[in-house]
Amino acid sequence: MSDFSGNNNMQGGNSQLGGQGGQQGGEKADWLDKGIESLGNKAGVNISQKNADTAGDFANKEMKQKEGFNLPGVQ
Numbered sequence: 001m002s003d004f005s006g007n008n009n010m011q012g013g014n015s016q017l018g019g020q021g022g023q024q025g026g027e028k029a030d031w032l033d034k035g036i037e038s039l040g041n042k043a044g045v046n047i048s049q050k051n052a053d054t055a056g057d058f059a060n061k062e063m064k065q066k067e068g069f070n071l072p073g074v075q
Contacts, residue, residue: 029049029052029053030056030073030074031073031074032059032060032071032073032074033049033052033053033055033056036052036055036056037049037052056074060074
């Protein structure tokens with residue numbers, strides 16, 4: 001079990017380095033984008049910052065259309 005968690009930590013470290021490079025465009029990752037990346041890492045899937053941002057924007061847009069307000073803390 002410790003091997004799996006050690007491997008998971010390595011993947012998280014690699015994606016964080018890639019995520020910082022994706023933030024150079026001026027847009028900061030909000031809690032939703034970070035959560036999507038974290039879920040991907042736990043599932044063993046490498047999700048880039050750009051893809052996490054796209055998925056988070058989509059989820060926020062759908063929330064706005066269905067409920068009439070954005071998710072709290074998401075821009």
